[in-house]
Structures are given as C-alpha cells and as structure tokens.
Amino acid sequence: MTVLRDPADAPIDRREDGGPVSTGAPEAGGASSAIPPEIDGLPMPRRAIAASAVILAVVIMTLDTAMIAVALPAMARDLGLSAAASTWIVNSFLIVIVATLLPLAALGEAIGYRKVYLAGLGLFLAGSVACYLSSDFALLMMARLAQGLGAAGVMAVNGALVRFIYPGPDLRKGISVNAMMAAISSAAGPAAAGLLLTMGGWRLLFGLEIPLTLLSLLLGLRTLPGQSGSVDRIDGRAAVLTALSMGLIGYGLTELVQPAIHWSAASSLALGCGGIALLVRRLRNDPAPLLPLDLLRVTALRLSYAASICVFAAQMVAMIALPFFLHAVHGYSATTIGTILSAWPVGIALGALVSARLKYPLSTIGLGGLTVFAAGMALLAAFAGLGGVALLAAGAFVSGAGFGLFQTPNNSIMILASDVRRSGAAAGMQGAARVTGQMLGAALAALCLGLFGTGSVVPLWAALVLVMLAFAAANARLLAKRKG
Incomplete structure (x- = not known):
C-alpha cells in the first residue's frame, strides 16, 4: 500500500484520503504509482481558462434545478398547468440525469471526456434556447429532456476533467473550488430565481442560461484537455439496462410521495432495483464495469x-x-x-x-x-x-x-x-x-x-x-x- 504524507505531515492512505493515485488497475488496498507527468495538469494560462469554463458549467447546471423549482408556480399559471403537472418540469430533468450519468461517464472513458463534455454543453444550450421559446407544456417538456441529457453529459465527466486540468499540488484546490461553487449555486438558486422572476418572468431564467452556457462552451472548445479513451468499448446492453434501471428508480422516488399512485412508485422502484441486480450479475467480472462495481x-x-x-x-x-x-x-x-x-x-x-x-x-x-x-x-x-x-x-x-x-x-x-x-x-x-x-x-x-x-x-x-x-x-x- 502506497502511503504518503499529507500537508499536515500525518500519514494517510491516498486511496482513501486523496492525493496522487495510481494509473494501473484499482486495488483494494492502495495505489501503485503516481500520475504520469503528461497528464499532470495544463500550463498557465490555459489552465485558468479551462478551469473557468468548468466552474461556469457547474454553476449553470446546479442553478438550473434550484431556480426552476422556485419558478414552478409562475410557470403553472402561465402554461395553464396544475401544481402536480408542473413538478414534472423539474422531475423530468432530474430523472434523465440520474438515468444517463453512468452510461455517459462510460462513454467519456471510451471516446474521451472532452468530447462528451462539449457535446453535453451544446445539447444543454440548445435545450435552453428551446425552453426560452416554448409556448406550451409539450414543447417545454421536450426541451427539458434535452437539457437533462446535456446536463448529464457535463456532470458525468466534470470531475474527470478537473483531474486533468490541475497539476498534482493544485488538484485538491481545484476540487475544492468546484465543490464550493456547486454547493453555493444549489443553495443560492432560490434567491436568484426570486430576483429574476420579479425582473422578467420565468423565461428569463432560461434566458440567463443561454449566454452563460455559450461562454462556457466557447472557453472549453479552446482550452479543455483532450485524452484518448481508456477503454476499448462500451457494453451497450449494460448501458441500456443501467439507464432503464436508474430511470425507474428516479421515477419511483419522485412518485413515492403521491398517495394515489403508491403502487406505481413501488413497482418502479422494484423493477429498477431488479435491473440493478441483473447488472451486478452481468458485470461482476468486468475489469472496468459500466456500473462501477x-x-x-x-x-x-x-x-x-x-x-x-x-x-x-x-x-x-x-x-x-x-x-x-x-x-x-x-x-x-x-x-x-x-x-x-x-x-x-x-x-x-x-x-x-x-x-x-x-x-x-x-x-x-x-x-x-x-x-x-x-x-x-x-x-x-x-x-x-x-x-x-x-x-x-x-x-x-x-x-x-x-x-x-x-x-x-x-x-x-x-x-x-x-x-x-x-x-x-x-x-x-x-x-x-x-x-x-x-x-x-x-x-x-x-x-x-x-x-x-x-x-x-x-x-x-x-x-x-x-x-x-x-x-x-x-x-x-x-x-x-x-x-x-
């Protein structure tokens, strides 16, 4: 087991407490070697610009759910929806994310994190434009599904890109900044939504996302690191089963609090958990499983x-x-x-x-x-x-x-x-x-x-x-x- 010293000079296991990690296969007890220099961070100023692009994307994706949740009453009034129906503007977004995060993470390992990340940003941008222009519930729901898939692409590989943007000594700082911005955005979303709603209505929330996402995309195109895939292929059946299982679990969780359809929630959760059990059985001997056993x-x-x-x-x-x-x-x-x-x-x-x-x-x-x-x-x-x-x-x-x-x-x-x-x-x-x-x-x-x-x-x-x-x-x- 590789044991190094942390900044406090206390011996800690870097597999458990962070720091240089191995590039070989994961081991139960520890790491085997340090990250090679060719992936040990970007040079300045490219590093600062790439980090800014990633941080901006984190803020946008995290703010979205928090802001839209506050805007639901206004959206329901404007679109003629019941309160229950309006919750699906948020629920659909979250279900798509939880269903596709792991398959898209596996895709990033196969074709490169940069490609998945930029494609996700582009799709989220298109979805934001569609949300801003939506005139009825059906169009808005389609746009939210596109936003959810795009957000999943960004979130699936965000942490991986951070690992390649910062050099080893600054990696903990980079992770800290990302964590801080995600948490602040999540907590600040309601207040931001209230301000925007008073200024121009619920469409302004999506209008704000458009220039910010475009800026993040342009910065990322110029500066994000590109890596070749680290796995040879994706298990297509496992990807589909993962998406279906996680989607069913997400649906079950959102419906669990509705007394009239408890059986629907229970059956969705049962089917989702059953799918996960099948995945575990299918992937238990896979060295790099899509469901990361x-x-x-x-x-x-x-x-x-x-x-x-x-x-x-x-x-x-x-x-x-x-x-x-x-x-x-x-x-x-x-x-x-x-x-x-x-x-x-x-x-x-x-x-x-x-x-x-x-x-x-x-x-x-x-x-x-x-x-x-x-x-x-x-x-x-x-x-x-x-x-x-x-x-x-x-x-x-x-x-x-x-x-x-x-x-x-x-x-x-x-x-x-x-x-x-x-x-x-x-x-x-x-x-x-x-x-x-x-x-x-x-x-x-x-x-x-x-x-x-x-x-x-x-x-x-x-x-x-x-x-x-x-x-x-x-x-x-x-x-x-x-x-x-």
Missing part, C-alpha cells in the same frame, strides 16, 4: 457516496421545508425568507475556503464539517419556532458552513481515491450521489409536508437525522482506514 468495492468510496447522498438530501429537505415553515408560522415575506436563506450559501463559501486550507487528513476535516452541519440543523430545528431573522440566519449560516467544510474533502476522496483511468466512472458516481441525494431530499420534504403540514419542524429534524447518518458513514470510513 470496482469503485464500490473500495470502502472509502462506498462510504463517501453514502455520506454525499445523505448531506445533499439533508440540504434539499431544509431548502424546501424552511420557506414553507417561515411563511406559515411567522408570516415572513419572500424577501425576508430570501434574506435568511442567503446566509446558507455564504456559510458554504466560507466553509469550503477554510476546508481547503486546513492541514489535516481529509476524513478528519469531513467529520468536523458534519459536526458543524449537525449543530446548525439542530439550532434551526430547536429554535425555528421562536422566530427572529438573526437567529434563523445564524442557523442557516452554521449549517451551510458545515456543508462546505464537509463537501470539499468528501469530493476529493470520491475523485482521487480511484484509478486515474476510471476518472469518468468516479465523476459519474460523484454526480449520481449528488442527484440521488437531491431527489431523496425532495421526496422526503414533500412527504413530511404532506403528513405534518407546513408549520411543522419535523422536516428539519429529519434533515438532522440525515446529517447524522452521513456522520456515521464518514466515521466508518475513518475507522476502516485505521484498521487497514
């Missing part, structure tokens, strides 16, 4: 994915439930609610910046971040009923800071604890964990609101439980590392 066998990665799902679910529950609670219980205006929630992304930014500079093993930083996140959620759950903008904003800030402290090291582990030739699969799993967590969080928030009403703090306590589950996973990761 090789990565899931690594304890650090498996537990990192679980922790990521839990924290994104917790954040989504809080982001959905808090506005309803603050309006129902305290009668706060949208502006006041936006002021309170804006403290969350500020906390994320500060937490991520601090995390990137701490000289401790990544697992230790992650546990500290989860402790802070739990403290913030406990503060919100316990004292939300008392009201007070300052108190509530403080709870949101502490929660965001803990989220930011955790995400940076956890993302580093998810990307760096894998073989470099499996960068596409690692990036795909990172994105899949994030989207799965967001879908679970949205479903849980809707379930809690339906059962307990908008004036209940139960969703906030549920978010705290999710943070504690993430802590348990991260702690198990650290214990497994010490035993190894």
Whole structure:
C-alpha cells in the first residue's frame, strides 16, 4: 500500500484520503504509482481558462434545478398547468440525469471526456434556447429532456476533467473550488430565481442560461484537455439496462410521495432495483464495469457516496421545508425568507475556503464539517419556532458552513481515491450521489409536508437525522482506514 504524507505531515492512505493515485488497475488496498507527468495538469494560462469554463458549467447546471423549482408556480399559471403537472418540469430533468450519468461517464472513458463534455454543453444550450421559446407544456417538456441529457453529459465527466486540468499540488484546490461553487449555486438558486422572476418572468431564467452556457462552451472548445479513451468499448446492453434501471428508480422516488399512485412508485422502484441486480450479475467480472462495481468495492468510496447522498438530501429537505415553515408560522415575506436563506450559501463559501486550507487528513476535516452541519440543523430545528431573522440566519449560516467544510474533502476522496483511468466512472458516481441525494431530499420534504403540514419542524429534524447518518458513514470510513 502506497502511503504518503499529507500537508499536515500525518500519514494517510491516498486511496482513501486523496492525493496522487495510481494509473494501473484499482486495488483494494492502495495505489501503485503516481500520475504520469503528461497528464499532470495544463500550463498557465490555459489552465485558468479551462478551469473557468468548468466552474461556469457547474454553476449553470446546479442553478438550473434550484431556480426552476422556485419558478414552478409562475410557470403553472402561465402554461395553464396544475401544481402536480408542473413538478414534472423539474422531475423530468432530474430523472434523465440520474438515468444517463453512468452510461455517459462510460462513454467519456471510451471516446474521451472532452468530447462528451462539449457535446453535453451544446445539447444543454440548445435545450435552453428551446425552453426560452416554448409556448406550451409539450414543447417545454421536450426541451427539458434535452437539457437533462446535456446536463448529464457535463456532470458525468466534470470531475474527470478537473483531474486533468490541475497539476498534482493544485488538484485538491481545484476540487475544492468546484465543490464550493456547486454547493453555493444549489443553495443560492432560490434567491436568484426570486430576483429574476420579479425582473422578467420565468423565461428569463432560461434566458440567463443561454449566454452563460455559450461562454462556457466557447472557453472549453479552446482550452479543455483532450485524452484518448481508456477503454476499448462500451457494453451497450449494460448501458441500456443501467439507464432503464436508474430511470425507474428516479421515477419511483419522485412518485413515492403521491398517495394515489403508491403502487406505481413501488413497482418502479422494484423493477429498477431488479435491473440493478441483473447488472451486478452481468458485470461482476468486468475489469472496468459500466456500473462501477470496482469503485464500490473500495470502502472509502462506498462510504463517501453514502455520506454525499445523505448531506445533499439533508440540504434539499431544509431548502424546501424552511420557506414553507417561515411563511406559515411567522408570516415572513419572500424577501425576508430570501434574506435568511442567503446566509446558507455564504456559510458554504466560507466553509469550503477554510476546508481547503486546513492541514489535516481529509476524513478528519469531513467529520468536523458534519459536526458543524449537525449543530446548525439542530439550532434551526430547536429554535425555528421562536422566530427572529438573526437567529434563523445564524442557523442557516452554521449549517451551510458545515456543508462546505464537509463537501470539499468528501469530493476529493470520491475523485482521487480511484484509478486515474476510471476518472469518468468516479465523476459519474460523484454526480449520481449528488442527484440521488437531491431527489431523496425532495421526496422526503414533500412527504413530511404532506403528513405534518407546513408549520411543522419535523422536516428539519429529519434533515438532522440525515446529517447524522452521513456522520456515521464518514466515521466508518475513518475507522476502516485505521484498521487497514
């Protein structure tokens, strides 16, 4: 097992805690060699431009879901939709992403990450234009499906490209910046949507995406690194089965909170899980499986994915439930609610910046971040009923800071604890964990609101439980590392 020293001069296993990784086949216990110099980052200023292109794309893709969710009432009124029908403007986007992330990650490993990334950006741009011009629900849904597929292409290989953009000493910083921007965008989306809706209606949200996506595409065309494929072929049957299975699971999660169609949700989840079981059986001896069983066998990665799902679910529950609670219980205006929630992304930014500079093993930083996140959620759950903008904003800030402290090291582990030739699969799993967590969080928030009403703090306590589950996973990761 290759053991190197981290910035704090504490011996850590780089397979589990980030850093130089192998270019050979993944091993259960560690890495075998360092990344060769020909893929050790881009020269300046090309590196800065490529990094900017990737960061901009991360912001666009993450903002989309958060902003559109806030705009659903306005879109429903304008298009003559019921509230239930309007949710599919968001749900369809997320289902397409979760269904196609892993197949597109495998495609990136086969033909090169740059090609998949740029094609995804181009498709997302076309979908954004179509959304802006849509005059009815059917056209809008087709455009959202195109956007979802394009976003999946970007998210599937984003982390892999970051690995090739930054040199080894700066790689952790690059991952930190990406994690920070994704988290900030997700939390800031509702406030941004509220501002844009007051300025020009829901189409302005898609109008904003058009120039930003075009800029990211043009910058990427000039500067993104190009690598040849690291695998010879794609298992077409496995790709189709993966997309169908993950799509069914995503559909089941979105429908789970609808009492009238519980059987539909249950059957979709059962069929999706059955498809995953067939995939595991088909791919168990594949050295580079499309469903990355090789990565899931690594304890650090498996537990990192679980922790990521839990924290994104917790954040989504809080982001959905808090506005309803603050309006129902305290009668706060949208502006006041936006002021309170804006403290969350500020906390994320500060937490991520601090995390990137701490000289401790990544697992230790992650546990500290989860402790802070739990403290913030406990503060919100316990004292939300008392009201007070300052108190509530403080709870949101502490929660965001803990989220930011955790995400940076956890993302580093998810990307760096894998073989470099499996960068596409690692990036795909990172994105899949994030989207799965967001879908679970949205479903849980809707379930809690339906059962307990908008004036209940139960969703906030549920978010705290999710943070504690993430802590348990991260702690198990650290214990497994010490035993190894």
